[in-house]
Amino acid sequence: MTYLPALKDTDPEIRDLIIAEEKREWDKIRLIPSENYASTAVLEASGSVLTNKYSEGYPGKRYYEGQQITDIVETLAIERAKKLFGVEHANVQPYSGSPANMAVYHAVLEPGDAIMGLALPHGGHLTHGWKVNFSGKLYRSVPYELDPQTERLNFDKIREQALQVRPKVIIAGYTAYPRTIEWEKFREICDEVGAFFHADTSHITGLIVGGVHPNPFPIADTGITTTHKSLRGPRGAMILCKAQFAEKVDKAIMPGLQGGPHNHTTAAIAVALKEATTPEFKAYAKQIVANAKALADQLLTHGFRLVSGGTDNHLILFEVQKSKGIGGREAAKALDAAGIVTNCNTVPFDPNPPFKPSGVRIGTPAITSRGMKEPEMRKLGDWMSEVIEHADDAKVLARIAGEVRELCQSFPCPGIDPKHWA
Ligand SMILES: *Cc1c(COP(=O)(O)O)cnc(C)c1O
Numbered sequence: 433m434t435y436l437p438a439l440k441d442t443d444p445e446i447r448d449l450i451i452a453e454e455k456r457e458w459d460k461i462r463l464i465p466s467e468n469y470a471s472t473a474v475l476e477a478s479g480s481v482l483t484n485k486y487s488e489g490y491p492g493k494r495y496y497e498g499q500q501i502t503d504i505v506e507t508l509a510i511e512r513a514k515k516l517f518g519v520e521h522a523n524v525q526p527y528s529g530s531p532a533n534m535a536v537y538h539a540v541l542e543p544g545d546a547i548m549g550l551a552l553p554h555g556g557h558l559t560h561g562w563k564v565n566f567s568g569k570l571y572r573s574v575p576y577e578l579d580p581q582t583e584r585l586n587f588d589k590i591r592e593q594a595l596q597v598r599p600k601v602i603i604a605g606y607t608a609y610p611r612t613i614e615w616e617k618f619r620e621i622c623d624e625v626g627a628f629f630h631a632d633t634s635h636i637t638g639l640i641v642g643g644v645h646p647n648p649f650p651i652a653d654t655g656i657t658t659t660h661k662s663l664r665g666p667r668g669a670m671i672l673c674k675a676q677f678a679e680k681v682d683k684a685i686m687p688g689l690q691g692g693p694h695n696h697t698t699a700a701i702a703v704a705l706k707e708a709t710t711p712e713f714k715a716y717a718k719q720i721v722a723n724a725k726a727l728a729d730q731l732l733t734h735g736f737r738l739v740s741g742g743t744d745n746h747l748i749l750f751e752v753q754k755s756k757g758i759g760g761r762e763a764a765k766a767l768d769a770a771g772i773v774t775n776c777n778t779v780p781f782d783p784n785p786p787f788k789p790s791g792v793r794i795g796t797p798a799i800t801s802r803g804m805k806e807p808e809m810r811k812l813g814d815w816m817s818e819v820i821e822h823a824d825d826a827k828v829l830a831r832i833a834g835e836v837r838e839l840c841q842s843f844p845c846p847g848i849d850p851k852h853w854a
Pocket of ligand 1: 557
């Protein structure tokens with residue numbers, strides 16, 4: 433039977449590109465820590481006719497008729513989210529993580545209010561108050577930083593800064609922080625200075641629901657998560673908050689920021705939330721962390737300098753400029769040529785600018801979805817070291833790309849079936 437038969441008729445160019453991307457995702461070791469492989473079930477929901485329906489508003493309170501099905505779909509997603517995170521209110525409509533943060537700020541802040549998030553070059557997100565982002569322009573952003581010695585959060589310093597700045601909100605949750613986040617310490621500081629506590633768990637939500645990272649939602653006032661990272665759902669996001677913020681948050685999403693919700697995404701989020709309650713998902717989350725630790729150990733044996741010395745979660749950030757004599761971008765390009773996909777990244781107190789950073793960021797959610805375990809992590813660490821030592825040697829890179837492709841054939845990707853390509 434032909435794969436993607438309608439596309440073959442209508443737009444073979446796009447069909448070929450989709451298949452080429454499937455092959456790329458199959459043949460390479462994908463280490464970008466914010467990426468994953470959505471399941472076939474998630475992809476089916478995401479590609480469904482629910483994309484056809486407009487449903488501005490919320491279940492039972494819509495502007496248009498015909499919501500017999502969408503109300504049930506959205507209610508299912510909301511109820512599953514509330515139960516999974518132990519939270520009083522969930523809004524599953526944000527188009528992605530960035531608009532979800534924007535909506536929360538819109539709900540709890542006035543323009544000009546002071547906010548404190550981790551500085552972007554230290555592992556914060558653009559939407560946590562970075563200067564070129566709306567969050568750094570609309571609000572008075574005073575970012576906190578990591579400790580220069582430990583490269584970890586320093587709560588004495590954060591507290592001191594918060595007492596001075598008196599922010600209206602403190603944001604915790606990061607894009608490049610390899611350590612467990614002690615949410616309760618943020619709660620204490622927020623209580624002391626009278627700030628809202630906003631938790632952005634985008635990267636680590638799969639670890640949280642899998643029970644291998646503490647859950648902030650019983651104590652955070654507001655929070656967001658993307659649904660497509662370690663949670664392994666579709667491209668999207670959710671806002672999770674205490675009941676007292678529910679009405680403001682819902683209004684901030686619609687009519688404050690967005691129009692109609694993406695119902696096909698909502699359905700796929702519901703599917704991902706159901707998958708995340710299974711024992712298999714718990715084992716998956718545990719293996720993500722075990723794999724990250726095994727890979728970190730192997731990189732250490734090859735003399736890499738890991739930011740903070742190692743990892744507690746799914747993510748590893750390592751320095752290459754000083755320790756290996758190669759730029760982060762050059763290292764990431766060489767790794768990609770060898771079939772190992774990463775991204776260059778600043779390290780804390782990076783002497784180089786963000787477009788020419790000193791580090792590389794990697795993570796294990798995607799490769800763990802393929803069933804790779806500790807023995808593959810050791811092999812991967814060896815390959816990464818060889819690539820970085822021989823980044824200019826096209827022959828070495830091509831040889832390793834072949835070895836990587838070979839290994840990948842034994843580790844099927846959720847959502848992809850090579851039989852389709854025949
Ligand atoms: C990925 C991420 C976001 C933004 O998500 P997008 O879907 O890319 O807009 C926000 N915050 C954190 C911490 C993230 O990791």
